[in-house]
Amino acid sequence: MTETLVRARNVRKSYGHVEVLKGVSLTVKPGEVMCLLGPSGSGKSTFLRCINHLERIDGGRIEVGGDLVGYARRHGKIFEMNPREVSRQRRGIGMVFQRFNLFPHMTALENIMAAPVGVKKVERAAAKARAYELLERVGLSHVAGHYPAQLSGGQQQRVAIARALAMDPELLLFDEPTSALDPELVGDVLDVMRQLAADGMTMIVVTHEIGFARSVADTVVFMDGGVVVEAGSPAEVLDNPQNPRTVAFLNSVM
Amino acid sequence: MSSPAPTFPDTAPGAVGSEVSGDDDVVAIPLRHPWRWVVAALLVLALAGLVASLWTNPNIEHSTIATYLFNPKIINGVGLSLLVTVVAMLISTVLGVLLAVMRLSKNPVMNAFAWLYVWVFRGTPLLIQIVFWGYLGLLYSQISLGVPFTDFTVFSVDTNTLVPAFVAGLLALTLNQAAYSAEIIRSGMLSVDPGQHEAAASLGMSPSYTLFKVVLPQAMRVIIPPMGNETISMLKQTSLLSVIAVLELYTVATQISSQNLRQVELLLVVSAWYLFLTSVLSVPQYYLERHYGRGTAAQAPSLLERIIQSRIIQRRKR
Ligand SMILES: Nc1ncnc2c1ncn2[C@@H]1O[C@H](COP(=O)(O)OP(=O)(O)O)[C@@H](O)[C@H]1O
Ligand SMILES: [Mg+2]
Numbered sequence: 185m186t187e188t189l190v191r192a193r194n195v196r197k198s199y200g201h202v203e204v205l206k207g208v209s210l211t212v213k214p215g216e217v218m219c220l221l222g223p224s225g226s227g228k229s230t231f232l233r234c235i236n237h238l239e240r241i242d243g244g245r246i247e248v249g250g251d252l253v254g255y256a257r258r259h260g261k262i263f264e265m266n267p268r269e270v271s272r273q274r275r276g277i278g279m280v281f282q283r284f285n286l287f288p289h290m291t292a293l294e295n296i297m298a299a300p301v302g303v304k305k306v307e308r309a310a311a312k313a314r315a316y317e318l319l320e321r322v323g324l325s326h327v328a329g330h331y332p333a334q335l336s337g338g339q340q341q342r343v344a345i346a347r348a349l350a351m352d353p354e355l356l357l358f359d360e361p362t363s364a365l366d367p368e369l370v371g372d373v374l375d376v377m378r379q380l381a382a383d384g385m386t387m388i389v390v391t392h393e394i395g396f397a398r399s400v401a402d403t404v405v406f407m408d409g410g411v412v413v414e415a416g417s418p419a420e421v422l423d424n425p426q427n428p429r430t431v432a433f434l435n436s437v438m
Numbered sequence: 439m440s441s442p443a444p445t446f447p448d449t450a451p452g453a454v455g456s457e458v459s460g461d462d463d464v465v466a467i468p469l470r471h472p473w474r475w476v477v478a479a480l481l482v483l484a485l486a487g488l489v490a491s492l493w494t495n496p497n498i499e500h501s502t503i504a505t506y507l508f509n510p511k512i513i514n515g516v517g518l519s520l521l522v523t524v525v526a527m528l529i530s531t532v533l534g535v536l537l538a539v540m541r542l543s544k545n546p547v548m549n550a551f552a553w554l555y556v557w558v559f560r561g562t563p564l565l566i567q568i569v570f571w572g573y574l575g576l577l578y579s580q581i582s583l584g585v586p587f588t589d590f591t592v593f594s595v596d597t598n599t600l601v602p603a604f605v606a607g608l609l610a611l612t613l614n615q616a617a618y619s620a621e622i623i624r625s626g627m628l629s630v631d632p633g634q635h636e637a638a639a640s641l642g643m644s645p646s647y648t649l650f651k652v653v654l655p656q657a658m659r660v661i662i663p664p665m666g667n668e669t670i671s672m673l674k675q676t677s678l679l680s681v682i683a684v685l686e687l688y689t690v691a692t693q694i695s696s697q698n699l700r701q702v703e704l705l706l707v708v709s710a711w712y713l714f715l716t717s718v719l720s721v722p723q724y725y726l727e728r729h730y731g732r733g734t735a736a737q738a739p740s741l742l743e744r745i746i747q748s749r750i751i752q753r754r755k756r
Contacts, residue, residue, distance in 0.1 A: 238636055271645075274641070275641070285631070287637070287652055299642060348640070
C-alpha cells in the first residue's frame with residue numbers, strides 16, 4: 185500500500201498547438217478529498233480526464249495506486265496499453281460528469297447494473313441487489329424503474345454517482361457535478377458527496393461550490409492557465425490566498 | 439358555408455354564432471378551411487374517374503386478374519421476393535454495422551476500405567451489379583463443378599444457372615444494400631452524444647461492449663425509420679432480379695403474361711401484391727420504433743392505445 189493514491193508529475197497536454205496543461209503536479213492520499221478550483225478554460229476538466237486516460241498526456245506521468253495510467257512497465261520498458269488494459273485500469277477509477285451522461289435507454293437500476301454485469305461479470309441477482317442498495321444510499325430507491333428522462337437533474341446525478349460506485353472504485357472523479365443543476369437541486373447532490381467523503385472515499389472534485397470545498401475538502405487546489413497556482417488546506421487557499429490570481433478568482437465567485 | 443366570423447368575445451361581443459360566456463373560457467367557432475374540401479372533392483372525382491375507366495376498359499379482363507391473383511406460381515414468386523427481401527436486409531444490416539464501425543474507426547486501413555466499398559457499391563447502378571453477379575455466378579458454377587467444357591450438356595446449364603442466379607441475385611442486393619445501410623447506421627451512431635462513450639469508458643466498458651450495449655441501442659432510434667424505407671425499396675428492387683431470371687414475383691408474372699398475352703392484368707396482380715407486402719412490412723417497423731424509443735420523452739403509444747385514443751377524440755368532437 186502506497187502512501188499516495190494519485191501522483192501526477194509535471195503533466196502536460198496540448199490540443200494542436202495550444203498547450204492546455206503546462207506541467208501539473210499534485211498528490212492525493214487515500215481517503216483524501218481534493219477540490220480543484222479555477223476559472224473556465226484553465227484545464228481542470230482536461231486534467232481530470234487525463235487521470236482515467238480519457239485523454240492521453242503528452243508529457244509527465246500520472247500514477248494511480250502505484251500504476252502508471254495508460255502505460256505498462258514490462259522488462260524495464262514502458263509500453264502503451266491496449267484498449268483492453270486501459271478498460272481494466274479504468275474500472276478502479278469512477279467518474280461523474282457535469283451532464284450526468286446516464287444511459288437514456290436503461291432505467292436507473294439498469295444504469296447501475298450495466299457495468300458490474302457486463303464488465304465485472306457479477307451475477308445479475310447479486311448486481312441487482314447491490315444496485316438497490318446503492319440507490320438506497322443516494323436516497324432514490326423509489327425511482328429504480330424510471331428512465332433518466334423521467335428524473336430531475338439532481339436525481340440523475342445521484343443515479344450517476346451510484347453507477348460509478350457500483351464498480352467499487354478506489355478513486356472518484358467529479359467534473360462540476362452540480363453545475364448543470366437547478367439551484368434547489370444542488371444540495372441533494374452535495375449531501376451525497378459529503379456522505380461519501382465521510383465514508384472515506386478518495387475524491388477529486390472540480391467545483392465552483394466554495395462552501396462545499398471549505399467544509400469537505402482536505403486539500404484545495406487552484407488552477408489557472410494550465411498550471412497549479414496555489415494548493416493547500418481550505419483555510420490556507422480559501423481564507424488566506426497568497427497569489428493575486430487566486431484572490432481575483434475567489435472574489436469573482438464568492 | 440359562411441365567411442369566418444370574428445370570434446374573440448372581448449372584441450366582438452355577441453358576434454354571429456359565437457358565445458360570450460360569463461367565465462374566462464373562450465368558446466369559439468373553429469377556423470374553417472373551405473378550400474380543403476374543394477380540393478378533396480376534385481381529387482376524389484379524378485380518382486373515381488381513373489378507377490372507372492380502368493374498370494370499364496374492355497381491354498382488361500377482370501376474370502384474369504382474379505384467376506392469377508392466387509395462382510400457385512404467383513404465390514411462389516411472392517414467397518421468393520419476400521425471402522430475398524428478408525435475407526438480404528438481415529445480412530446487409532450486419533455488413534452495414536461492420537462497415538459503419540470501420541468507417542468510424544481510427545484505423546486508416548479499415549477506414550479507407552469502408553470508404554472504397556461505399557463508393558463503389560453506391561456509385562454504380564444496381565441493375566449493372568445484378569447482371570455482373572449473375573454472370574459471375576454462371577462462371578463460378580462451371581469452375582466449381584470442374585466439368586470439362588466438352589462434357590457440358592444443355593440441361594445441366596439450365597439447372598446450374600437457376601441455383602446460382604438466386605444466390606447471385608441475393609448477393610447483388612445484399613452487397614449493394616450494405617453500402618446504403620452503412621451510411622444510415624453511421625449517421626445513427628454519430629447522433630449518439632459523445633458523453634455516452636465517455637461514460638461507458640469511465641466504467642471500464644470495452645469498445646465492443648460500448649458499441650453493442652450503449653451506442654447501437656441509442657442509434658436505433660435514428661436508424662430504424664430510414665431502414666424501414668430501405669426494406670420497402672428492397673422489396674420492390676427484387677423485381678430487378680428478373681434480368682437474371684430469378685423466379686421472383688415479377689419474373690413469374692412476365693413469364694405468364696408472355697404466354698397468355700395479358701400483360702396489363704398481370705401487372706395489376708403484381709402491383710397488388712407489392713402494395714400488400716409493403717403495407718405488411720411497415721408493421722414490424724412500428725414495433726421496432728416503439729421498442730427502441732423507450733426511455734425517451736416522446737414514447738409512442740401502442741397501436742391499440744392509438745385506436746382507442748382516436749375514438750375518444752372523435753367522440754368528443756361530436
Ligand atoms: N477536445 C478539445 N480540443 C481542443 N481544445 C480543447 C479540447 N478540450 C478542451 N480544450 C481546450 O482546453 C482548454 C481547457 O479546457 P478545460 O480542461 O475544459 O477547462 P476547464 O474545465 O478548466 O474549464 C480550453 O481552452 C478548451 O478550449
Ligand atoms: Mg470543465
